[in-house]
Amino acid sequence: MSTIPLDLETDTVVLPPPALSPQVTLERSLKRRHSSRAFLPDALPLDTLSAVLWAGFGVNRPEGHGRTAPSAHNWQEVEVYAVLAEGAYRYDARGHRLLLVSAEDLRRHTGTQDFVATAPLELVYVADFSRMTNVPEEDRAFLAGADSGCIAQNVYLCCSGMGLATVVRAMVDRRRLAQLLGLTSTQRITLAQTVGFPGREASE
Ligand SMILES: Cc1cc2nc3c(=O)[nH]c(=O)nc-3n(C[C@H](O)[C@H](O)[C@H](O)COP(=O)(O)O)c2cc1C
Numbered sequence: 001m002s003t004i005p006l007d008l009e010t011d012t013v014v015l016p017p018p019a020l021s022p023q024v025t026l027e028r029s030l031k032r033r034h035s036s037r038a039f040l041p042d043a044l045p046l047d048t049l050s051a052v053l054w055a056g057f058g059v060n061r062p063e064g065h066g067r068t069a070p071s072a073h074n075w076q077e078v079e080v081y082a083v084l085a086e087g088a089y090r091y092d093a094r095g096h097r098l099l100l101v102s103a104e105d106l107r108r109h110t111g112t113q114d115f116v117a118t119a120p121l122e123l124v125y126v127a128d129f130s131r132m133t134n135v136p137e138e139d140r141a142f143l144a145g146a147d148s149g150c151i152a153q154n155v156y157l158c159c160s161g162m163g164l165a166t167v168v169r170a171m172v173d174r175r176r177l178a179q180l181l182g183l184t185s186t187q188r189i190t191l192a193q194t195v196g197f198p199g200r201e202a203s204e
Contacts (some may be wrong), residue, residue: 001098002084003043003044003046003049003140004084004087004098005035005046005047006086006087006100011099011115011145012097012098012099012100012113012184013097013100014096014097014176014203015049015050015053015054015096015097015098015151015172015199016050016174017050017096018050018051018053018055018058018096019050019051019072020051020055020158020161020162021045021161021162023161024161024162025161026157028160029157029158029160029161030157030159030160031160032160032161033156033157033160034160034185035166035167035168036163036165036166036167036198036199037113037115037167037194037201038115038198038199038200038201038202039066039115039118039119039120039165039194039196039197039198040120040196040197040198040199041118041119041196042060042120042193042196042197043084043085043120044120044121044164044197048084048135048162048164050096050123050165051158051162052121052123052155052158052159052162052164052195053080053082053091053093053096054068054093054106054133055068055070055154055158056068056069056080056091056097056123056151056152056154056155056159057069057078057080057091057093057151057154057193058093059093059094059096059130060063060095060116063078064094067093068154069147069151069153069154069195070149070150071147071150072132072135072143072146072147072156073132073133073134073135075131075132075133075147076131076163077127077132077147077153078125078126078127078128078142078144078147078148078151078190079091079125079127079129079187080093080123080124080125080126080128080151081122081123081124081130082098082121082122082123083106083107083121083122083124084105084120084121084122085105085107085108085120085193086103087100087101087102087103087104087105087106088100088101088102088104088181089101090199091139093123093197095157098104101181101182101189102180102182104180106177106180106181107122109120109173109177109180110122110124110172110177110192111171111172111192112171112172113169113171113172115194116123116169116192116194117145118131119194119196120195120196120197121194121195121196122192122193123155123192123193123194123195124172124177124181124187124188124189124191124192125136125148125151125152125189125191125192125193126142126181126183126187126189126190127140127144127147127148127185127187127188127190129144129187129188130186132144141188144188144190145190145191146191148191149168149189149191152168152193155195156168159195164195164196164197164198164199165194165195165197165199166194166195166196167193167194168191168193169190169191169192169193169194170191172189172191172192174188174189177189177192
């Protein structure tokens with residue numbers, strides 16, 4: 001059953017306020033951080049999705065401009081897409097809500113590894129190069145990758161603290177996924193990241 005309460009009039013999912021458990025300490029998160037490639041297919045509860053997105057690149061200052069991850073020149077050029085069985089959404093950090101991009105299940109297109117098709121949440125990091133002003137063009141990909149990496153590490157630490165499995169991924173067919181997400185010519189997929197409940201790793 002879907003855990004995503006999509007408002008069909010506005011194509012929006014309002015997320016509950018992000019709440020990380022007090023047990024999620026930085027020490028615990030750092031000690032447990034690792035990459036996993038085995039995920040249960042179970043959907044994430046909405047409050048878990050809310051916490052992961054907020055930790056990744058949510059708004060963390062009351063005036064609404066500061067984010068949980070740094071970005072070069074404070075461009076905040078990376079958009080986080082959440083690809084779920086129910087569809088693909090863009091995370092609107094200021095509104096802490098999801099905006100529907102596609103009602104299709106695009107998870108299998110978010111990477112070249114088998115687990116992406118069945119894990120419950122695929123995050124896709126998309127940099128808008130048009131926001132990256134006053135730098136040489138050749139620096140943009142590097143800086144967008146660095147900014148995306150900061151977000152990815154936030155997600156890693158949130159997941160390890162909450163007992164979730166995750167892996168950040170560069171192995172993505174960017175051209176195909178960009179088409180499916182309806183990206184513009186100035187938008188580039190930098191990385192993707194799978195999140196879910198831990199499954200049994202092959203070596204276990
Ligand atoms: C930029 C970047 C790209 C990565 N791409 C992939 C990937 O496409 N697929 C994958 O399974 N792991 C990927 N990883 C995860 C690394 O393989 C993993 O971090 C590394 O083996 C160290 O393991 P650990 O994260 O458990 O410490 C990537 C990691 C980074 C930082």
